[in-house]
Amino acid sequence: MSTTVIKNGTIVTADLTYKADVLIEGGVITAIGPNLMGETSLDATGCYVMPGGIDPHTHLEMPFMGTYSTDDFESGTRAALAGGTTMVIDFALPSPGQSLLEAITMWDNKSTRANCDYSFHMAITWWGEQVFNEMETVVKDKGITTFKHFMAYKGALMVDDDEMYASFSRVGELGGIAMVHAENGDVVAQLQQKLLAAGNNGPEAHAYSRPAEVEGEATNRAIMIADMTGTPLYVVHTSCEQSHEAIRRARQKGMRVWGEPLIQHLTLDESEYAHPDWDHAARRVMSPPFRNKLHQDSLWAGLSAGSLQVVATDHCAFTTEQKRYGVGDFTKIPNGTGGLEDRMPMLWTYGVGTGRLTMNEFVAVTSTNIAKILNCYPKKGAVLVGADADLVVWDPEKSKTISAGTQQSAIDYNVFEGKHVKGLPRFTLTRGHVAIHDGEVRTEEGHGKFVARKPVTPTNTALSTWKELTSPRKVERSGIPASGV
Amino acid sequence: MSTTVIKNGTIVTADLTYKADVLIEGGVITAIGPNLMGETSLDATGCYVMPGGIDPHTHLEMPFMGTYSTDDFESGTRAALAGGTTMVIDFALPSPGQSLLEAITMWDNKSTRANCDYSFHMAITWWGEQVFNEMETVVKDKGITTFKHFMAYKGALMVDDDEMYASFSRVGELGGIAMVHAENGDVVAQLQQKLLAAGNNGPEAHAYSRPAEVEGEATNRAIMIADMTGTPLYVVHTSCEQSHEAIRRARQKGMRVWGEPLIQHLTLDESEYAHPDWDHAARRVMSPPFRNKLHQDSLWAGLSAGSLQVVATDHCAFTTEQKRYGVGDFTKIPNGTGGLEDRMPMLWTYGVGTGRLTMNEFVAVTSTNIAKILNCYPKKGAVLVGADADLVVWDPEKSKTISAGTQQSAIDYNVFEGKHVKGLPRFTLTRGHVAIHDGEVRTEEGHGKFVARKPVTPTNTALSTWKELTSPRKVERSGIPASGV
Amino acid sequence: MSTTVIKNGTIVTADLTYKADVLIEGGVITAIGPNLMGETSLDATGCYVMPGGIDPHTHLEMPFMGTYSTDDFESGTRAALAGGTTMVIDFALPSPGQSLLEAITMWDNKSTRANCDYSFHMAITWWGEQVFNEMETVVKDKGITTFKHFMAYKGALMVDDDEMYASFSRVGELGGIAMVHAENGDVVAQLQQKLLAAGNNGPEAHAYSRPAEVEGEATNRAIMIADMTGTPLYVVHTSCEQSHEAIRRARQKGMRVWGEPLIQHLTLDESEYAHPDWDHAARRVMSPPFRNKLHQDSLWAGLSAGSLQVVATDHCAFTTEQKRYGVGDFTKIPNGTGGLEDRMPMLWTYGVGTGRLTMNEFVAVTSTNIAKILNCYPKKGAVLVGADADLVVWDPEKSKTISAGTQQSAIDYNVFEGKHVKGLPRFTLTRGHVAIHDGEVRTEEGHGKFVARKPVTPTNTALSTWKELTSPRKVERSGIPASGV
Amino acid sequence: MSTTVIKNGTIVTADLTYKADVLIEGGVITAIGPNLMGETSLDATGCYVMPGGIDPHTHLEMPFMGTYSTDDFESGTRAALAGGTTMVIDFALPSPGQSLLEAITMWDNKSTRANCDYSFHMAITWWGEQVFNEMETVVKDKGITTFKHFMAYKGALMVDDDEMYASFSRVGELGGIAMVHAENGDVVAQLQQKLLAAGNNGPEAHAYSRPAEVEGEATNRAIMIADMTGTPLYVVHTSCEQSHEAIRRARQKGMRVWGEPLIQHLTLDESEYAHPDWDHAARRVMSPPFRNKLHQDSLWAGLSAGSLQVVATDHCAFTTEQKRYGVGDFTKIPNGTGGLEDRMPMLWTYGVGTGRLTMNEFVAVTSTNIAKILNCYPKKGAVLVGADADLVVWDPEKSKTISAGTQQSAIDYNVFEGKHVKGLPRFTLTRGHVAIHDGEVRTEEGHGKFVARKPVTPTNTALSTWKELTSPRKVERSGIPASGV
Numbered sequence A, B, C, D: 001m002s003t004t005v006i007k008n009g010t011i012v013t014a015d016l017t018y019k020a021d022v023l024i025e026g027g028v029i030t031a032i033g034p035n036l037m038g039e040t041s042l043d044a045t046g047c048y049v050m051p052g053g054i055d056p057h058t059h060l061e062m063p064f065m066g067t068y069s070t071d072d073f074e075s076g077t078r079a080a081l082a083g084g085t086t087m088v089i090d091f092a093l094p095s096p097g098q099s100l101l102e103a104i105t106m107w108d109n110k111s112t113r114a115n116c117d118y119s120f121h122m123a124i125t126w127w128g129e130q131v132f133n134e135m136e137t138v139v140k141d142k143g144i145t146t147f148k149h150f151m152a153y154k155g156a157l158m159v160d161d162d163e164m165y166a167s168f169s170r171v172g173e174l175g176g177i178a179m180v181h182a183e184n185g186d187v188v189a190q191l192q193q194k195l196l197a198a199g200n201n202g203p204e205a206h207a208y209s210r211p212a213e214v215e216g217e218a219t220n221r222a223i224m225i226a227d228m229t230g231t232p233l234y235v236v237h238t239s240c241e242q243s244h245e246a247i248r249r250a251r252q253k254g255m256r257v258w259g260e261p262l263i264q265h266l267t268l269d270e271s272e273y274a275h276p277d278w279d280h281a282a283r284r285v286m287s288p289p290f291r292n293k294l295h296q297d298s299l300w301a302g303l304s305a306g307s308l309q310v311v312a313t314d315h316c317a318f319t320t321e322q323k324r325y326g327v328g329d330f331t332k333i334p335n336g337t338g339g340l341e342d343r344m345p346m347l348w349t350y351g352v353g354t355g356r357l358t359m360n361e362f363v364a365v366t367s368t369n370i371a372k373i374l375n376c377y378p379k380k381g382a383v384l385v386g387a388d389a390d391l392v393v394w395d396p397e398k399s400k401t402i403s404a405g406t407q408q409s410a411i412d413y414n415v416f417e418g419k420h421v422k423g424l425p426r427f428t429l430t431r432g433h434v435a436i437h438d439g440e441v442r443t444e445e446g447h448g449k450f451v452a453r454k455p456v457t458p459t460n461t462a463l464s465t466w467k468e469l470t471s472p473r474k475v476e477r478s479g480i481p482a483s484g485v
């Protein structure tokens, strides 16, 4: 097997910063230390060698009205690699009524073209005995341990509290992790109707229909249900102080809850929807919508305080053409924006560059924490001997202005258009393969493999122990009912 | 008309403490000042003359499985007067599908026997065009402006988020106030099944099935829906820190939300359910259940801080016989406890007696705040010329040990049995009639009248103004969709 | 005695809104009701008849470097009346080492010219046996029960924690209320030196030297000391979320703490200091400085939630000439701005006009709450028979643009210059004397009298009871030390 | 060099749990993997191989009134090793006026007998130019980067706000970390006098004199000063919700603050002081004192939520004889308790055993987080090739009842006496030396070496960057003062 060595770099992990070379063989890190040699050498002088980014939340080639979201597993993972991300976790989405296993097959088929490794979350979009039973197979045979629930998208993907309780219970039993898209779907639907009735049909009304309070409420509710069922909870796309507040309030009671801000919510704000150009605004339509600066400050502080743990993209971009499906009715604008290519440079620039995050925290929230929570560490998310050589050689002096014109993503625009970023990959390696080589794209379609994950994390174990210890105890009584007293 | 004068007392209102006599004529206060004379004289030496208590939350003669809760409007209001309470507000409860107006008629019939004045809240137990339409009549013709929604009691009274949104919107439009019984009914039902399945069938399991988190969640959700619809919200029986936290968090955003602790939750705790006597425990079954000391501290602090505003009883007691309907299955124990007779002495003893509350705060939370929020001030809740002579002459030195054996209430037990209270009525007057005369009960069946209340309080007006000012604004665009950007 | 009647108005109090005429005789309200008649009649058609405003925090003719702050008791109270305020509470400020009683004499002398009633707070600017002893005289003989402590102004008025503890203890013992100007004076002094050393000598550096965190810290510290000594605490000029947070956190533990936002902090923000004109910025120099919109939102919500109780001005304006004393060194700019004339119209416009406050809350925070907390209710702050006829007849349709050119205040500028207000006095009455008559100023120099206040409010009593109940209990031991264990 | 191998164990780090052997040579880990061989073999079957504990807070052989605290560096580190702790960080305490360098020499002399490695924090007990200057030497030449400040112990070690500001600024400049013992010393002294005056002279009065509010206040103040100076802050012995609340509130604003609960505060409560035996109570006298269950819950939740980061002991035990110095005057009872030997088993039993913490979190808070924050990671706190072989082989099935009779510590009692712990070291290794061998103590006096630490951690860098970015900006003005405006 041929060997590659990354020379003269500074390794930056979630824990540490130190100078060392990295030797790679067979897609795996085989040595870390000074003066290593290999057949191929990558010069990391002046660079940081970090675990490649993991995006825990993408929707590549997602079905929409008979078409698909723009980036598929090929272009999406190519864009990811260009930005220093070496793994994505996508959502297998059964239609209501559809078998979970069938959905996995569909996603397996799409993902064959991936340029980097990937894993799946399973969405629970309906409830029934079949779902209950298949969940066990999904966890035990399919390596998928994380189950997403939509509290919004009424009439489509939404599940109600009863279904959440039942599904969370099942997830907990199987040692998995419950996930939620947290917005109150009933209220969103009501607000949508009210806005449309008032003639508010533009993309800005999308934001009006999904206020922070509506997200905060759903987050709070999901947390309570997770607590009642004794299941760890992962809240996707935490966009606002309200939701963050619910999460940290829960954590301060010892509950096991994680929050995932998106790079979009950290760096873009609601003023985008006031843009006079309809396309501009519509391209930024996603759920939850962008918020104001206050919410951004909350999210940034959460990342450094540890009350929020990871940064994702919810990458699910639709073309301008697809977006225009909602002209005249904002509820028909397909929801989703991109970010897979820009997450790492944007977070570095606005996080590490400003001092909001240390470099180590950057690695933690873009990669290591994700791998730990989702249980694929240290295969992923680590610079350790034995770990997959999913690495990014990060040049802190390299800069560019983000533009759709020069991106790998297949989307015809970029929500970060015009943002100047400083800090970019010199090389990105996926299991040892140099997919990005100093600006040159050398991705290999189909190189990516599925990463199976195991249930029953230490968090599951600890939580179960605590719940057992504090479970209700029956009062012993003699003579029921009794007289007296 | 004959006149009565209360002599030599110290008037204590929500605002003030001062010495003055009170002259009463035709059931109304006609003079307050020194040296007043009347045909009948009541000696208030050493006593405080206060507005009679108002209990904003009772269920007298409430239907249950073909029988009724123990205290009817006669015994219930007699018990109330004995404890210094001169007005009760009961709930007209339509069965699902039943006309609101019919329900009012039913309650009108029952209340003819009342010994003191009363008013009604209307419960919204189902939703439909008829309900929507009748609500207007209820507010405009029937003098009922407050609408209660059950978020628990699944399969019976419970309404879902969609119905709450619709009903709250309607309430706001009519200038009324939304009320909620806040517990997540889906989750309660799930926990009940789980507990029963595990053999937890005793009354303590009732408490286990309704944790504070479940109440806090529902409170938080109701607040969000009220905020979205622009409607003031009144949360009944706030029993825990979680619910209180949600309320004060909302208030700190300028939202208009009130919380109502019960005297039971302020002074009794969950250890009651661990009592070895089944009857003892079952008699304390109510929803929400009693909590621990922590929650009690939170409620008391809320009353002095102003984040909680009123104290009620949710008086709805069932006989031991009725309670025993749930032997072997706690979910069948009828929910409810008494308190109407004891609320004032218990709150005085544990509140004023300990320094947790000033005397003026005592009046505020037992009477004046209630009258203001529910819009019958200053007819009720005031010691002012022109106000109804609903008064209590409070003797701070009078004491007793609470016991079922000596109470007016028709219930065959008392949840406060054995509590020593100091501070009791010397006289209680209902519109001038001396119903309690130094230990002697002189109530007059049917003396009580319905108190109609008007909508569109100052709070409604302020909230509507703010919501209008901050409502979504359409972005004006020329050329949609546009090219570029 | 001649009589005056206010006809056809709507009375608005902290509790109520109702139509009635008001009859005044001998400076006192003698009747409230329909169809009253008096010798002089004031037409209140379309107007609200409210208790005159009380400003709990002014510094009229305050000594500064051998001169005085611009408005003295004559012009200051004239300005007050023009804006609907009928009572001011000023601070008697002994120099360090000076007798408290001497200071009162000085203030007595200045206040003889007052056009409306007034009272004093006493400042504790140093500590010693003499101060300890005189405090009793101040409370018992001088009618001053509120004692202010400066935690800032190091080297001048500042007292340290030890002195605060001693003084608060004494205040509590005497049944008084402790007050604090809460900013950490050590840290302010350090920041001032650092800023000056860095060449930051303009008025904006004043704001930089007094961050919200520094105010929040001091507020938190004062609350702890008040709690340890069992003394009610009144925090003057609460300007920021940090300070407000400390107050409401304390209140949620049952502590007795009040917060006083200023109208300036509610409506003006820090951007004023970035004004290119030095005079503009310097005229806005006060402590604490203006904050940003976030803090404003916090203060407004506090007023409606009840976690903040009153609105003041800290009126203490210096001429532009005096302000220029600090050219080249911001620490020499005299601290203080005006507001006495504008507090009521500004709060009405931005509070009632937007729906943030009800009319009744407006009366509460500008008058009634102040009178209650500071113990001069219902002589002041009430529309009740027997209360002083300190009244404002408020015309909600009257509007103007605030301008120094047209004001009563003697200051040569106005920090609210250019603000449009809607809601202004038609008449202002001070003890029955019509001082403002439909735009015409008819004040009477020397008309104002000192209002003595009594100690031992209900809050003092409740707090002492609670503190006694929860005070440390000695553990009884036999044999000390013991062997074993 | 001889080699040692730990065979058949499961490695547990802050990140990971996996089966592997560990090879040790020259006191350093040289290999981790399957099937390793060495000259000496330690059987870890059924055990967890973890980084040895680090106690970040001890006072060995601390001077007290001419004597010393009981455990010196020999017995103290022997006790540490017996309990699985392989490094202690002690405090060099200059007397007021004494040179910092002299203090280091004194501590260097004492520590020559240590059985395991150690480091020092420097206490700043006075302020002056000499201290300012020596701090640089301490950081750059002595390897001490953490500076402790006492906000209590008035008249002895206490520094005031001005000194803290100056010292924190200096610490920040040097890239160090400020530490505080956070209690308001002025208020403690006042409460002590008040209690003694009231005849409260027993050990329980120690607790009464140091309420949680007093600690919370000081923590809040230290945080503000750290924020103003841009210096990371480490709060020692965080014992209560109030202090924890201040820490997490700060962290939620992005401030860099850490909190250190002690094992005593996590597991023992205030009821200990009510013990009828004076000795029992006096032996538990430490500052802050033990708190109630509420505070314990807060601390546990903080550890799992990440708002508190490390667990220490403040080991500083005095003999019963020394404790009795305070008979008749609790203020003379020397402050301090032990815990070095019991921290790890107690935390495992009450943390991991209950499910409050995962095993990985256990390692993080007892070792890895400490090494990271205090900048000696991964030399310490890691199971990594190249790291010091400071390891504990933890047997989760081994149990004992804690008793002074069987402990290594020289103290004549144990505050955990009678507690049953499950989870104990089978072996403890200090730089490869097996100091504890299956119950047998094989420590080597003088084996321990000083661990120098470097300044300018990533946290320092990030914080400085942020503070520079957000520092005050001068407003440019032309013409000062200006006319107009």
Ligand SMILES: [Zn+2]
Residues within 6 Å of the ligand: A181, A236, A237, A287, A288
């Ligand atoms: Zn989503």
Ligand SMILES: [Zn+2]
Residues within 6 Å of the ligand: A057, A058, A059, A314
């Ligand atoms: Zn998504």
Ligand SMILES: [Zn+2]
Residues within 6 Å of the ligand: B181, B236, B237, B287, B288
């Ligand atoms: Zn209810």
Ligand SMILES: [Zn+2]
Residues within 6 Å of the ligand: B057, B058, B059, B314
């Ligand atoms: Zn009820």
Ligand SMILES: [Zn+2]
Residues within 6 Å of the ligand: C181, C236, C237, C287, C288
């Ligand atoms: Zn001030």
Ligand SMILES: [Zn+2]
Residues within 6 Å of the ligand: C057, C058, C059, C314
């Ligand atoms: Zn002032």
Ligand SMILES: [Zn+2]
Residues within 6 Å of the ligand: D181, D236, D237, D287, D288
């Ligand atoms: Zn200490």
Ligand SMILES: [Zn+2]
Residues within 6 Å of the ligand: D057, D058, D059, D314
């Ligand atoms: Zn210590």
